Structure formats: structure tokens, C-alpha cells
Amino acid sequence: MLRSLSADDARFKTVSFTDGLNLLVADKRPASSDTDSRNSAGKSSMIELIHFLLGSRATAKSLAMNKALRSTTYSLELDWPGLHHPLEVRRTGQRPKVVTLSQDILGVSDGALFQDDGPIELSVEQWTSAIERDLFGLRGDHPGVSGRVLLSFLARRASSHGFNEPTRTFSRQSAPEAASNLAYLLGLDWQLVDGYRELAARKATRTQLQKAVNDPVWGRIVGSTADLRGQITLAEAQVERLRRQVADFQVVPEYERLKDRADQVSRRIKQLAQEDVIDQHNLEELQAAVTETTDTEVGYLEPAYRELGIVLTDQVRRRFEDVKSFHHSVVRNRRRFLEEEISELTERLNSRRAERARLGEDQARLLRDLAEGGALGALTALQTALGREEAALAALRHRFEAAQTLEASARQITAKSVELQQAVDTDLQERQQQTNEAILLFSQYAQRLYGQGREAYLAIEAGRSSLSITPRIDSDDSRGISNMVIFCFDLTIAVLAHRYGRGPDFLIHDSHLYDGVDERQVAAALALGAEVAAGEGMQYIVTINTDNLSVAAQRGFDPEPHIRSPRLNDEHETGGLFGFRFKTVKSSR
DSSP states (O other), rough: OEEEEESSTTTTTOOOOOOEEEEEEEOOTTTTTTTTGGGGGHHHHHHHHHHTTOOOOOOOTTTGSSSSTTTOEEEEEEETTSSSSEEEEEEEEEEETEEEEEEOOTTTTTTSSSSOSSSSEHHHHHHHHHHHHHSOOSSOTTOOOOOHHHHHBBBOOOGTTTTTTTTSSSSSSOOHHHHHHHHHTTTHHHHHHHHHHHHHHHHHHHHHHHHHHHHHHTTTHHOOHHHHHHHHHHHHHHHHHHHHHHHHBBOOTHHHHHHHHHHHHHHHHHHHHHHHHHHHHHHHHHHHHHHHHHHHHOOOOOHHHTTTHHHHHHHHHHHHHHHHHHHHHHHHHHHHHHHHHHHHHHHHHHHHHHHHHHHHHHHHHHHHHHHHHBOOOHHHHHHHHHHHHHHHHHHHHHHHHHHHHHHHHHHHHHHHHHHHHHHHHHHHHHTHHHHHHHHHHHHHHHHHHHTTTOEEEEEEEEOOSEEEEEEEEOOOHHHHHHHHHHHHHHHHHHHHHHHHSOOSSSEEEOGGGGGTHHHHHHHHHHHHHHHHHHHHHHHHEEEEHHHHHHHHHHTTOOOOGGOSSSSSOOTTTTSSSSSOOOOOOOOOO
């Protein structure tokens, strides 16, 4: 149960709660003018602050985030399962992502050397999880059921249009989301009912995909199954080819060194060939020179001189012989030099021929080693290419699956919807005890308001798109009747959830619920709320205006034992909950 709502601002009026019915009253002062209004007295603000302290999402439009209120720290005391003293939770708009608790409810300090019984800080997410676990009995993963949504059924907010329909807590809430949470509160198979939410998500996805396919640009992103099947076949062949290359690839140790050595050998062979061309040319010239180097024939000289009548003296003959001998010596020396050059060139050519043969063998071996594998870098590049092609193939397959899903989704969704409807219908038959209890309880509450002759019941059935829960009271569809349908429905789910450990022991209603309601039903509803809260060991908190309360009193309901302090009023500056006036913006969910 909730015990008190307070703030560290001295102007704020602390609200205290007790067991049973709690009435927070907004009075109209005798001196009030026609322009005064109790709409800003703080009745709805109290419910907004309770939600804020129980983990609601803080946005720029949230009440506690208002510039005039952001620095204020708000506190809520409430009973907590397993604790002997009330738990106090504090939260401020300046640090909206954390809450401060007066006691450790999560065992956060279990590993500490010295246990600290003082306040601890939790993230809002941790706090919400603790609420789901301890106040609603939710354990483990529970997709489709949220503690925040469950709280919104037990403390509807006018700012979220929570009083528009009994089975929704805000105007844009989907029927499947609301149904799975209501199924949990009523004790039905909420996990089975949550299938409707998953089915709705599939329908929404199909709708978006269908729009994309029909778009001339985005349609190419999804594609048709026929086109994608051909692209996948080609991509699979490419991936398989790369996989074989990777499987057959051998990493050659010191690949780069071998490659450099092969390049060096190739360059050396080329250099030797060039040197051979030069030396071969020189060899041919030297061989020709050797052939041309011979002794000059001089035997014709002496007969020629005699013919001329010149007789050579012995001295001339001796000199001629000397010249001839010198010339022979020169010829011999030249031939010897040329032959030595030829021998040297021949030796170089033979040496290079042998070196080329050896280098040729080295080159063949190196090329063979290189041809058998490659460097680690080449393997990495090949593997990268394979990964890229595999990713592209996976993307094509995803597109193919999306295209297949889209083309077959209409039939699949229809089949799944029928299957789910049958399963939920079977579950409702098996859980007839729970549904009967809810139906009878709702009918009992409605007949307390409108008499035994009024037909009132809950219609619970498996629909095609959602579990249908429809509270009905035979009426003229007036606003007052509709509001009392919400009253009876909320009281039913709150009582059943509390009885079976699926919900806390409080229910909160804003004064908007009683607007336009016949005075007889206002009195009957408050009396019924007080009776049920006392009988079930619960707490029913109602914010209400004096005029509604006075007509209830005239119908025999005694409000005095249930009125809690403070009494708010329409005094312009200090009469409201916060003790001062400030500009407000429309709150978000």
C-alpha cells in the first residue's frame, strides 16, 4: 500500500494514505470567482507524481521535468513485500534516470565488506524490474507484459487519455499489447495471448515491405524471388570457387624472400645474356684479326732491284734482314696477344654458360616452389575476398527470405491467426474458472451500482487479431455509464490480480472518472470501493471534487472517515498540491 507522497519543497502539501478508501478532496472556496478552477489544484498531478516515482519514463513534457519543478525531489513511501518498514523511493527531475531507495531491495550491497543499511541508488530500469518482480510477481523474461503498462491499468492517467476505453490505458495503445497485459492480470495464458502482438508485428512488417516493393526505387532493394534465386545461384558458385582456392592454397615459408631470389636470378640470367652478346662479338673480331695477322712477303724485292740495275750491298741486306726479323717478331707478339684475348673471352663465355645453367636450375626450382603456393598475405586477401562474397551471398539470401515471406506472408499470417485463435479459445475453455470468476465479479460490481435487473458481464473471446475483453453494462451509452464500466472493470482486475499475487494492493482513480456520472452511481461507487478495499485488504485512492462528494453524501455515503489530508482548493497561489502556480505543458505517457 501507498503511505505518503511528499517533496523537499516546503510549499508542497504532503499527502498521507491509509488502508481502505482514501479520498483526496479539492474544495471550492466560498469566495471563488467564476474564473477559478480546481483543475489546477493538483489532483491529477498527484497521480502523475506517483507514476514518476514508480518508474515512468521522464520526457520533456513530464510534470516533474517542468522548469518550475525540476529541482524538487519527490518521495513516495509504500509497503514492500518482505520489508518490515515502509520503503521510501525518491526521484528528481534533475536526475531522472535514477531513483534513491531507503532500503536495499535487490541485494546490491551483498558483496560489500560492511553492510550499509542506508539509501541506495538504482537506475530506473532496475527499479522497474524490481516493481515487476515484487509487486506483480513477474519472473524472468516476459515479453508482451510490462510493469509500467500494468500500473497504468491500476492508476489511469487523464493526460494519457486513460479514461477513453476500459481496455486501453492510452489512446494509441494497440489492442494486442493491452490484451496480453490484461490476460496476465486476469490469470489467463498471457504468453499465448502475446502471440497476437507478435502476429501484429508481422502484419506491420508485411505492410511496410509491401509498400517498399510497390515503390519503384525501394522495390529493387527487396526484389522478387525469381530474380533473387538467379543471383543467389551465381553468388553460390563464386563462393564455392573461392572456397576451393582457399582450401587448396599452401602458404610457402619465406615466400617474399623466395620471390626476391627468383627476381634476382632472372635479372642475372638476363645480364649474362647481354654480356655474352658483347663478348661473342669481340671474339669474332679477334678471331678475324688473328687470321689477318701474317708475315709480309718480301722475296720479290731483290729481283726487282736487280731489274732496276741496283745492286744491294751486304750492309743493306743485313739491315733488311734485321727489319724482316723485327717484323716477324711484331707479328708473333700480336698473334700471341690476340690468342690470349680469345682464350680469355672463350673462358668467360664458358663460365657464363655454366653459370646460366646453374641459375636456370635455381630459377626452375624457385618458380616451382612459388607455383605450389603463395604468401600469407595472398591467403589473407583470398580469405577476405571469400568473406566479402559470403556476406553478399548472405545478404541475397536474407532478401530472398524477405521476398518469400512477403509473397507467402498473407497466407501464413492468416493461417497463424486461425491457429492462434483456436489455441486461445481452447485455453479460455480450460481456464473457465478464471473467466467465470472475472465475469461474475464484474457483474456483481455493476449490479451494485445499477441494480439487480441490469445486465452486466465481461465478454472474453478469442478474436482473429487479439484477445477480445469487452466489459458491458446494459445502458444508453452515456458518458456516465461508460465511466462506471471503467470503474467496475478496474476494480475487477485489481481485486483478481491482488488475490492471486499478480498485482499490488492499490487502485487509484482520478476525479475525471466521476465527471458526468449520476449522483446515485457516484455514491454507490465510492461505497463499493470502500467495501471492496476493506474486504480484500486493499487500498482505493480517489481524487474527487467537493461537489461530486457532496452529492454522494446526499445519497447516503459518508465520506468523512475516508478524507485524507491535505484538502486542496482553488485558491490561486497556495491552494494546490504544490503550494504555488506554474505553467504546465501536456504530459506524455
